Amino acid sequence: MTATERPPATAPAPAAEGGEKANAFVGLSRVMLLGFLRDKGTLFFTLALPLMFLLLFGVLYKGGGTSHVKVAEIGQVKILDEARAHAEGSLDALEITTGLSEADALAKVRKGDLDGLVAEGPNGTLVLRFSQADQVKSATVQGIVNSLVDGANQAASNAPAKYTLDASKVEDDSTKPIQYLTPGLLAYAVAMGAVYGASFTLVTWRKKRVLRRLRLAPISAGTIVGARVLVSVLVALAQTGLFLMVARIDYFGLKLTGNWWLVLPLVVCATLAFMSIGLVTGSLAKTEESANGMNQLIILPMSFLGGAFIPLDFAPSWLQDVSRALPLRYLIVPAKSVLSQGGGLAEALPAMGILLGFTAVLCAVAWRFFNWDDA
Amino acid sequence: MSEAITADGIRKRYGDVQAVDGVSLSVATGEFYGLLGPNGAGKTTTLEILEGIREADEGRVELLGLSPWPRNPKLLPRIGVQFQASAFFNKLSARETIRTFASFYGIGPRAADAMLERVGLTESANVLTDKMSGGQAQRLSIACALVHDPELVFLDEPTTGLDPQARRNLWDLLRDINAEGRTVVLTTHYLDEAEVLCDRVSVMDHGKVLRTGAPAALVREIDDTVRVRIESGLLTVARARELLTAAGAVHSNLEDDGVTLALSTAEPGPVLSVLAEQNALRGLEVRGATLEDVFLQLTGREYRA
Numbered sequence: 001m002t003a004t005e006r007p008p009a010t011a012p013a014p015a016a017e018g019g020e021k022a023n024a025f026v027g028l029s030r031v032m033l034l035g036f037l038r039d040k041g042t043l044f045f046t047l048a049l050p051l052m053f054l055l056l057f058g059v060l061y062k063g064g065g066t067s068h069v070k071v072a073e074i075g076q077v078k079i080l081d082e083a084r085a086h087a088e089g090s091l092d093a094l095e096i097t098t099g100l101s102e103a104d105a106l107a108k109v110r111k112g113d114l115d116g117l118v119a120e121g122p123n124g125t126l127v128l129r130f131s132q133a134d135q136v137k138s139a140t141v142q143g144i145v146n147s148l149v150d151g152a153n154q155a156a157s158n159a160p161a162k163y164t165l166d167a168s169k170v171e172d173d174s175t176k177p178i179q180y181l182t183p184g185l186l187a188y189a190v191a192m193g194a195v196y197g198a199s200f201t202l203v204t205w206r207k208k209r210v211l212r213r214l215r216l217a218p219i220s221a222g223t224i225v226g227a228r229v230l231v232s233v234l235v236a237l238a239q240t241g242l243f244l245m246v247a248r249i250d251y252f253g254l255k256l257t258g259n260w261w262l263v264l265p266l267v268v269c270a271t272l273a274f275m276s277i278g279l280v281t282g283s284l285a286k287t288e289e290s291a292n293g294m295n296q297l298i299i300l301p302m303s304f305l306g307g308a309f310i311p312l313d314f315a316p317s318w319l320q321d322v323s324r325a326l327p328l329r330y331l332i333v334p335a336k337s338v339l340s341q342g343g344g345l346a347e348a349l350p351a352m353g354i355l356l357g358f359t360a361v362l363c364a365v366a367w368r369f370f371n372w373d374d375a
Numbered sequence: 376m377s378e379a380i381t382a383d384g385i386r387k388r389y390g391d392v393q394a395v396d397g398v399s400l401s402v403a404t405g406e407f408y409g410l411l412g413p414n415g416a417g418k419t420t421t422l423e424i425l426e427g428i429r430e431a432d433e434g435r436v437e438l439l440g441l442s443p444w445p446r447n448p449k450l451l452p453r454i455g456v457q458f459q460a461s462a463f464f465n466k467l468s469a470r471e472t473i474r475t476f477a478s479f480y481g482i483g484p485r486a487a488d489a490m491l492e493r494v495g496l497t498e499s500a501n502v503l504t505d506k507m508s509g510g511q512a513q514r515l516s517i518a519c520a521l522v523h524d525p526e527l528v529f530l531d532e533p534t535t536g537l538d539p540q541a542r543r544n545l546w547d548l549l550r551d552i553n554a555e556g557r558t559v560v561l562t563t564h565y566l567d568e569a570e571v572l573c574d575r576v577s578v579m580d581h582g583k584v585l586r587t588g589a590p591a592a593l594v595r596e597i598d599d600t601v602r603v604r605i606e607s608g609l610l611t612v613a614r615a616r617e618l619l620t621a622a623g624a625v626h627s628n629l630e631d632d633g634v635t636l637a638l639s640t641a642e643p644g645p646v647l648s649v650l651a652e653q654n655a656l657r658g659l660e661v662r663g664a665t666l667e668d669v670f671l672q673l674t675g676r677e678y679r680a
Contacts, residue, residue, distance in 0.1 A: 022474070023481070217476070
C-alpha cells in the first residue's frame with residue numbers, strides 16, 4: 001500500500017483470448033464473500049449468535065416495564081379488601097396472597113419470596129413490612145400501600161378530592177424492550193462482523209503470505225480495501241435485514257417509523273468505523289489468536305459500555321461519558337431513534353459524521369502499524 | 376543474449392546480521408538458473424530483493440530492464456513468483472484459487488482452467504486448497520505463478536516434501552516451462568534437482584556467492600577422480616593391486632568391505648580394461664563427484680539454522 005501505487009495502465013492478457021476478461025475487484029470480493037460464507041465459525045458469531053441474543057432477550061424482557069409486587073395479607077385488612085372490591089387500578093401491580101400467619105409471611109419477606117406483608121394494627125394503623133433488598137419493588141409496594149391509605153383517609157373525610165394526579169409515561173404506549181434491543185444487538189452484530197472481517201483477513205493473509213502474493217500482482221491497495229469494504233458492508237446490511245425481519249414479527253412487535261431506512265447509511269458508516277478497528281488489531285496482531293483476543297477485548301466492553309445489551313438511559317452519567325468515546329454508541333442511539341421513535345436526518349447525520357471521523361483516525365493508526373510481511 | 380536479471384553488489388542487513396553481503400549475479404533470458412545454499416545463507420533475502428519484495432540497502436537490481444523496487448506495476452505482469460505451498464486464500468477450491476489469481480491479471484476463467492489442466496489438477500479442481508496433498512498444493516502454487524504467462528519465473532523450493540513420482544513429474548513441467556523460452560530462477564535444497572534442471576547455479580553462503588557455473592563444470596573443478604566399484608569376491612584386494620600396478624593404472628583407496636571392491640582413480644580407462652580382461656565387471660559402478668560434493672566442499676558440513 002505505497003503512495004506510489006496505481007493500477008496498471010492496461011493489464012496484458014495474453015491468455016485471455018476470445019474476449020474473455022476478468023476483474024480483480026470482482027475476484028477479490030468473491031474470495032472474501034466465499035471465505036465468509038464457508039466459515040461456519042464466522043457465520044455463527046456474526047449472524048447466529050447475535051440473533052440468538054435478540055430472541056433470548058426479546059423473550060426475557062417481553063412485557064417488562066411493569067414490575068409486579070407480591071404481598072401477603074395477614075388476617076382481614078379492611079382497606080385492602082375495599083380497594084379490591086372497587087377494583088382500583090393501582091392494585092393491578094399487586095399480587096395478594098392470603099391465609100399466611102404473620103411469622104411465616106415475615107420469613108418469606110426476609111427471604112425475598114414476598115415483597116411485603118400488610119396487616120391491620122391497633123387504632124387504625126396499617127402495618128406494612130417490606131424488604132429493601134430490591135429497591136424498585138420496595139418503592140413500588142410503599143407507593144401503592146401509601147396511596148391506598150390516602151384514598152381511604154380521603155373517603156373517610158367525605159370531602160371531594162381537591163387535587164387529582166394524572167400521570168402517564170413519556171414514552172409512547174407502544175414502547176417495548178424490542179425497541180432498544182434491536183438497535184443494541186444489531187450494533188453488536190455489525191461490530192463483530194466488521195471488526196473480525198477486517199482483522200482476520202489481514203492476519204491470515206499476512207500469515208499465509210497471501211498479502212505478499214497480492215503485492216506482486218498488478219492490483220492496487222484500493223482494489224483490495226474496496227473489495228473488503230464491499231463485502232463487510234454487504235454482511236452488515238444482511239445482518240440489518242435479518243434483525244429487522246425478526247424484530248418485526250408480531251411476537252416481538254417492533255413498529256418501524258417513517259425514516260427507519262436511515263438505519264442503512266448509519267450501518268454503513270458504522271461498518272467502516274468497526275472495520276478500521278479491525279485494521280488496527282489486524283495490523284498489530286501476528287496470529288489469529290492474538291487478533292481474536294484484542295477484538296474481544298475491544299468489542300465486549302464497547303458493547304456493554306455503548307449500550308448494546310443494556311439501554312444507556314438507565315446508566316450513570318460517567319458511563320454515558322465513556323460511551324461517547326466509543327463508536328458503537330453512534331450507531332445504537334440514532335438507530336433506535338430512526339427505527340421506532342420517529343427520528344430523522346437530524347439524529348442520523350451527526351452520528352454518521354462522527355462514525356466517519358472514528359474511521360479516519362483509526363485508519364491512520366492502522367496505517368502506522370501496517371505490515372505486508374511478518375518477517 | 377540479453378539479461379533477464381542483473382544484480383550488482385546488493386547488500387542487506389537485519390540488525391547485526393549481514394544477510395546479503397555484496398551479491399552480484401546475472402541471468403540470461405531463457406536460462407534455467409539455480410540459487411543454492413544452506414539455510415541462512417541469504418538465498419531467500421536475495422530472492423526477495425530480486426522479486427521486489429524487499430529493498431536492498433545497497434546495490435542495483437534490474438529485471439527485464441526495469442527496477443523491481445519500488446513496486447513497479449509495469450513489471451509485475453511480466454514476472455511470476457511461486458511461494459511455498461500455503462499461500463492460498465481460505466476456504467477456496469483449486470479452481471476458485473487459480474481463477475482468482477488469474478483475475479488479478481485480467482485473465483478469464485477459461486485460461487485459468489487451462490493452466491489447471493496443464494499441471495494435472497483438473498480432477499482435483501473442486502478440492503479445497505487446505506485439503507490438497509503436498510504435491511497437488513505445489514502444483515497449484517506453480518500454476519498460480521504461471522497463469523498470466525510471465526517471462527520470468529521465480530520458484531522457491533518447488534519440490535520440497537514431494538514423493539519421487541511427484542518430483543519427477545514436476546521436473547518435466549519445469550523443463551517445459553523453460554523450454555517455452557521463459558527464464559526460470561529456482562531455489563532448492565535438492566542438489567540432484569539443480570544438477571538435472573539448471574543451466575547454471577550459484578552456490579551461496581554467509582550472504583555471498585561462492586561459485587557460479589554450469590553444474591558439471593563446478594563438479595569437475597573440485598574433483599576429477601572417480602570411484603570404481605565391482606562386486607566383492609571377483610578379485611582379491613592383493614590380486615587387484617598386483618594386476619593394476621602391472622598395467623600401470625594409477626589408483627588409490629583400494630579396499631573391499633565384503634560386499635564391494637572399490638578404488639579411486641583419475642584415469643578410469645586403464646583400470647576398467649584391467650577389470651574387463653579379468654572378466655571382473657559384475658556389479659560395475661563408475662561414479663564421479665556430484666554437485667552435492669561441490670556444495671559440501673564449498674559450505675562445510677556443520678549444521679545450519
